[in-house]
Amino acid sequence: MAEVIEINDLQSLGAYRMAWNALFAETPRATFFQTYDWLCIYWQHFGEDKKLRVLVVRAGGQVIGIVPLCVQRQRHTVGTVRTLCYPLDNWGSVFGPIGANPAATLAMAMKHIAQTPRDWDRIELQWVAHESTDRGRSQRAMQLAGLRPALEPGDASSLIDLPGDYEDYLESRSTKFRHELRRHVSRVAELPAARHLRHRPAPAAGGDGSPNWDLFERCQEIARHSWQANSTDGNTLCHTAYEDYFRDTHAAAARLGMLDMNLLFVGDLAVAFNYNYVCRGRVLGLRMGYNPESAPKGAGMALLGMLIRDSCDRGDAQIDLGPGSQAFKRRLRTAVRTTHTLTYSSPASWRSQAIRLGHWIRRERRSA
16 A cells, blocks of 8 residues: 655654665766755755755555655745745756656655645746656646646756767767867867866765865855856855855765766976865756966867766766856856646635746737
8 A cells, every 4th residue: 555654854754765766876867966965055044034845655564655845935026935846946957756767656656745735826847857867757647636836947957968989979969169168178188287187076975085175165166266256145155145055065075975076287286276065976966167368279178078078087977067058168068958837726825826827928928
């Protein structure tokens, strides 16, 4: 018999840590943001005004899947609305259930949501890889539970699917960009004592897990000299409001063997960085930057070229450059992944219905 156990606090969730870790190992295309460790860190830093709703799905006496959710209050023009959502909060670009059986997990989870007392006005599942990993499972699960969602496209992420050989990747680029990337890399490589340093520790369970705080602090220092230092509302690597969070996630990613730090040095001076997470050969770009005061021309692109070449040599499968359509991403990418948002508005919440009507009107105007 299948059942859903709902967890509303981290202390109770601790009893399922081993089950979560075992399921994570079976989760297709999992990311660091789906780990038990990341959720605990996120909740400790940002969960104060939210309600945790982690749904543990059991069948045959075994945990077969976990769906991390939370209820948060969102401000709209019609007032504050309680939204049931994934806890990713734009830190990553894709999210979903934990485990190898997402269809059954989602079906049981959505049935539980529909049948338990409602503490939400809207359900908003963002970052769903509807057309790839998810394959429409989230939409079907909501429909089966009587929660008929609206499906809307969300952010598009630029991906580099690595062919295994760097030269093969370059051949897939335009002639102009191929020469330009080679020129940036060779110009930087010819500088005295220029080198690309990549720190990707093995898990602590395997005897490593080194966070290399010196390199992390060098990344932060470069960020302070870049445009990121002037950002007042972004969650940049050097933002004081997020400093403790970044240090905690850095330590956790290193411990799990999911840290991927890249720095470009000229002599003893670090001039550019690319800070990522990695899981099973899939690199997820988080932050990047260069010091305009000391970096040679094209240092940022040169570091990306070195990173891609090194990933090919390591046998990585993919590099996710993240959402956004900046020119450099368009030129580097080999594919685009568009995530979707599934939204259901409770008929009993007039504010939620007003938001739904507003979205419909805007869609109609765009298509007119």
